[in-house]
Amino acid sequence: MRIVVDYDLCESNALCMTAAPEVFEVRDDDFLYVLQDEPAEELRAKVEEAARRCPKQAIVIEG
Amino acid sequence: MSLDRIVIVGASLAGLRAAEELRARGYEGGITVVGDEPHRPYDRPPLSKQVLTGTMDPAATALVVASGSIDDLGLEWRLGESATGLELEERSVLLGGGERLGFDGLVIATGASPRRLPGTDHLAGVHTLRTLDDSIAIRDALAAGPQRVAVVGAGVIGAEVAACARSLGIEVSLIEALAVPLERSLGLEMGAVVADLHRAHGVDVHLGVGVVLIEGSDRVERLCLSDGSVLEVDLVVVGIGVSPNTEWLEGSGLTLDNGIVCDATCLAAPGVVAAGDVARWPNERFAEVMRVEHWANAIEMGEHAARTLLGDAQPYTPVPWFWSDQYDRKIQLAGLASSDDIVEVVSGRLEDHRFVAFYGRAGRIVGVLGMNQPAKVMRWRSLVDNASSWADALAVAAASD
Ligand SMILES: Cc1cc2nc3c(=O)[nH]c(=O)nc-3n(C[C@H](O)[C@H](O)[C@H](O)COP(=O)(O)OP(=O)(O)OC[C@H]3O[C@@H](n4cnc5c(N)ncnc54)[C@H](O)[C@@H]3O)c2cc1C
């Protein structure tokens, strides 16, 4: 599983961070940091939840 | 009870997320999705934001699924068809064309419709905003260069429409019967900050006044307000709230009272669940019966209702959450907020329109509001999740700001 964030769409509202803090972090500079591009398979449910919670549909999961 | 035929009525956010969750939980039977709009599910928030300003192609509002394509869900779409009745005993949904759709399980996600101003149906230039088609019509009306737009109702949608029109350089009058914009969502004190934001962008704000009359021969020409003022306008957008779409369920045996009344697990009757803007349920976390008209609730409740339908019936106890984009400001609220709560700014300054404020009730924190402070709102919303005491919440904010 590979995570691709469309940074043109992302508006740093930090919703993905609530769903999968292991993978997504919005820091106080208000930028989103993807902590792991290829997270372990056991995080899939959380990452999918993060993608569904993203109001900009900015997170794409490949594979 | 074995489930093999699930019908979802309402082809929008809550309905789609329910379908996705049914599949994610391994349900392999049939799913029929009935929706009275001609479109596949699309996202509404951009309709009062980027679509209106012409910066987003309406086609880009189509909802997608997290991995793969929506077609992988194996849904049978019945679009452009409305459900007109429910026969609970016979376990079937009636369609407008006279057909009966049998079900073992039913998800009701028919959302809500905007209230209209009485006596305006014959006038061109008076709009409400709920659907993609509504949004395109308003976008085109704004692009035609009106002299002045009146926005009636300063709730979330009215306030966003006003912001879009101003950013296109159009003169805007914003008229609200309550004392401040977003009063029902944010309470008096923080609603006043929103009023200030709009004034700073040159909106002509009228608070505490109603619309007495909308005049015009076939097109709207002027508005008469309850304080005696008269506004010459050539476009009106009405955002005075919504009513849940439950007419089709009258007499069905479901309990209807400002929405479909569900139990704590989203169940409205055996094998029948409801979710999203149309559903009311007791949220045990706050010991309050709620009907929530927010995007995040449509998703979470759609997913929750799907699990309940599959037999995993847990109480649905979310911390409500919404956002609104106005000009270059993002307003986010996690939890509850009302004029009766104590409000304290814990980061930033109101005058800068960049801050975080906490709402407290009965010694606990119940809400976190932010303007252009997303990271802090999301971090501190856990204080509401954990029902922290007011003193602890303030201490956490002071220590980490
Ligand atoms: C313009 C706009 C902007 C918004 N912006 C924000 C925002 O910034 N932040 C936020 O948190 N929330 C926002 N929201 C709210 C959010 O979009 C809604 O809470 C969400 O759409 C609710 O989803 P739903 O599936 O419950 O209902 P809906 O999206 O209303 O969908 C219900 C569907 O069911 C259909 N239907 C109704 N009756 C029948 C019937 N009898 N038979 C068949 N089909 C039927 C309807 O036509 C509709 O397609 C906004 C809403 C609007 C309208």
Ligand code: SF4
């Ligand atoms: S939820 Fe979406 S928009 Fe928000 S920070 Fe994450 S990727 Fe960006």
